[in-house]
Amino acid sequence: MNTTTAPPATADTPTPTPPAEPAASRRGGFHSLRVAGLLRPTADTVAVTLEVPAALRAVFAHRPGQHVVVRHRRPGGELRRSYSLCPPPDDPEALRLVIKRGGPEGFGAYATSRLETGDRLELSAPTGSFALPELPPGAHHVLLAGGSGITPLAPMATHALRRDPACRVSLIHSVPTSADAVLADELARLKDEFVDRLTVLHVLTREDRGSADGPLARRLDAAGLRHLLAAVGARPGPDTAFALCGPPGLLDTAREVLAHWGADPALVRWELFTTQPASHAQLAPHTPPPGPVSAAEARVSALLDGRRRVAAVGPGDASLLDALLRAHPDVPYACREGVCGSCRAKVVSGRVTADAQHALDDRDLAAGYTLVCRARPDTPEVTVDFDA
CATH class of the missing domain: 3.40.50.80 (Nucleotide-binding domain of ferredoxin-NADP reductase (FNR) module)
Known part of the structure; x- marks a missing residue:
């Protein structure tokens, strides 16, 4: 387990509330996009090209290494799955996902067997920090x-x-x-x-x-x-x-x-990368960290798209994400395993304790980032910034 603490602040330092982000950088919410084309690179994969209307082109502008979250509604609940954006070499601005079949009950099974041109998918805006380092020419x-x-x-x-x-x-x-x-x-x-x-x-x-x-x-x-x-x-x-x-x-x-x-x-x-993300029910239960703060006494504030969202952390909440989702379903997440990085946020006040956070490297942890799907409050008040 690791602990993330916000940078020190003086009594005169207010909790930072960033200005509203431009539309291209917003992480909350989903957009319905039409499937413009389907190709099958292998027997168990499908390449899905999405049509991006002019009004959403800034939102879905992306760079290599970023990913989106697909929200798939079905009887009994919804599935969320993160996919890297993978445009073809001759059209680097295309919004294309390459989806593998995976398990029989997952979104991949639906996409590879039932998805058709003209159908619509719900996608989050592109996000993620995975990228090649900047090096001089000739690298x-x-x-x-x-x-x-x-x-x-x-x-x-x-x-x-x-x-x-x-x-x-x-x-x-x-x-x-x-x-x-x-x-x-x-x-x-x-x-x-x-x-x-x-x-x-x-x-x-x-x-x-x-x-x-x-x-x-x-x-x-x-x-x-x-x-x-x-x-x-x-x-x-x-x-x-x-x-x-x-x-x-x-x-x-x-x-x-x-x-x-x-x-x-x-x-x-x-x-x-994992091909079989576990459902939330399959995850090993969290154990509360030692310390004076119980979950019932804690409150989390989240800054997302320039707005503040506040939730009480209940005794049954396994993570900050659970608490936030009860009142704010637009909070970003996908895998709940600490793998995809969709719920990455910076701890700007308070302190959290987290289980394994596979999507974060040492630089992220040193800068104060956490994954809210794996983090629990270690102080009575915690503020996390998804826009940071």
Whole structure:
């Protein structure tokens, strides 16, 4: 568990209330968008292009690495699922989601089997801080994806190659078989466009390739990853950056290898990806932290889209999110596991204690950010800022 405390304030320092944010940056609420096109990159995925009306173009302007939350209403309740924005290389401003089937009761099952052109989906505005570090021209960007973790990294590769004509991009994609390599055709066309600057390697973890061996025909372990770093000519230094997106095991291995290899931690960006988000009922119950404050005595204020929302934290609330949602259903969230980062907010007053917050890195924690789906009050009053 970790504890996040707001920066110190004097008696003369008021609780900050930011001015109203421009529409493009607002995080609360959902917008109904028409499905303009459907493609099926693999047998169990669908690429969904959304039509963005002129009035919402500023709201849905996005950059590589950001994601949206899809709200799917159905009998018995609603589902929320976060998806990285993954426009095709030839249309980087398109609003496109690549959705994998997943479990039989999830939104992915609905999207891959029943969604049709002309249907409408409810989407939040784009959000997220996952991005390539800013480096001087000529940098080497090494991208590592596991499964559907390719969806934020492919647009990152396209953006880097087109923005910096001197840079190199090496993209390593670990998938069970070649049939699972979503976006392989688009990456092949991108490779043709940047033949001297883009390297794409697919690591096939379950495909029988006869006599083939080596890191491209087995599960990507530490030894295989070190081999691949050497193969793409990656060297630790100020001109080599890394972006990682995949399941927990792959990311744990990659971060450990890069740390021992000598990569600058500030140049390693990562985003955790899970294919089976647990329902809230499936999550392990929270245990109240030790201390003088009980949940029944606490109150949380949330700043969102320039407005303040206040809620009492009840004894049955597992998190700040539970308390806020009772009165304010527009508060952003998706997975409730601390994975997607949709409920990221900065603690500007008071203190919270939180369970594992996978979507936050050390920089986020040091700056005072928390995930309200994992955070509980540790002081009688807590204020969090979603707009920060």
